[in-house]
Amino acid sequence: MKIVSIVGNRPQFIKAAPTSVALRERGFEEVVIHTGQHYDRELSQVFFEELGLDEPSYRLDLRTADTDLMRPAIKDRLIEEQPDWTLVYGDTNSTLAGADAAAELGIRLAHVEAGLRSGDLSMPEERNRIETDRIAQLLFCPDERSRETLVAEGVEGQAEVVGDVMADATRLFEPIARKRARVDQPAPYAVLTIHREANTEPARLRELIAALNATGWTFVFPVHPRTRKVLDENSIHTGPDVHEIEPVGYLEMLALVAGASRVVTDSGGLQKESYWLRVPCITLQPSTEWVDTVLVGANTLVDPVDPSPLGPALENAAFPADAPPLYGDGHAAERIAEALYTLQPR
Ligand code: UDP
Secondary structure: OEEEEEEOOHHHHHHHHHHHHHHHHOOOEEEEEEOOOOOOHHHOHHHHHHOOOOOOOEEOOOOOOOHHHHHHHHHHHHHHHOOOEEEEEOOOHHHHHHHHHHHHHOOOEEEEOOOOOOOOOOOHHHHHHHHHHHHOOEEEEOOHHHHHHHHHHOOOOEEEEOOOHHHHHHHHHHHHHHHOOOOOOOOOOEEEEOOOOHHHOHHHHHHHHHHHHHOOOOEEEEOOHHHHHHHHHOOOOOOOOEEEEOOOOHHHHHHHHHOOOEEEEOOHHHHHHHHHOOOOEEEOOOOOOOHHHHHOOOEEEOOOOOOOOHHHHHHHOOOOOOOOOOOOOOOHHHHHHHHHHHOOOO
């Protein structure tokens, strides 16, 4: 059986790494299409090298997040390959473009990370999730909550709780990352990432940086290219305790988080990774799709519209001693491969 996997950005390369291994081990032929949504080396190629991913079969090199440009290019490759399944990950525009392309061609679609909802329809990611889940035949949920969400929405596809493939990646790569951990970080420090569209709007970003500067905490801040551009073009300056660095590879990021006393982020992936590495997280969003991290007390939401609670949130954050395991056991990819092999969609 043949699978076409569609990837386009940093978290998708990370999600694809354990999945590709499991697909290969289950005897699938996997063809990878890289849309080129992320094209900077530090957001793209470095992950292929570091995670041992095969070179994509197709590099569309589109350098855009516009689904109307991605979809026809993906369709051409799907027509050529005629896979048994198209596999899409997460909630980006590459996810939606791949999903729509498969649906338009009547090719079976499976969605990894299905059923997540933040409830905030102003976020493009939330709209991408809902639309992809609506048209997928197989929906791979990280937990029971997401499966129940899909049932409540009445999606037509078959929902399977398999766990989260990012937990697989953390399980596989954390030991390697810890061995490579840098020793020159200021201690103690918080890891900071900001990249969401809403948070990189210049006035918002200026306020966020001012609030972070005022906390007195030391931050290590791998700056996403989108954020770099807005900082530079608007002369927004971080304070002396905010150590800006280039975006880092996945192993270095895991090591940074593992050694941090806090994570402050608007990244979906980092909210989970900080949980699995037992570091308290502060999320710079009014809502999150990773609801249980908040419910168990490991993740605190700070609405960036008013970042003044940031200081107290940093002070008060603590990782709960009785935190339950969330989002699977680190073996989601094997279940995904097995389900693709055995399940016939209704
Ligand atoms: N990440 C990384 N290097 C960085 C920043 C993040 O490897 O400099 C990793 C992070 O550990 C996580 C993923 O990238 O696995 C998250 O990607 P991103 O924040 O771009 O997207 P999101 O998770 O919000 O979809």
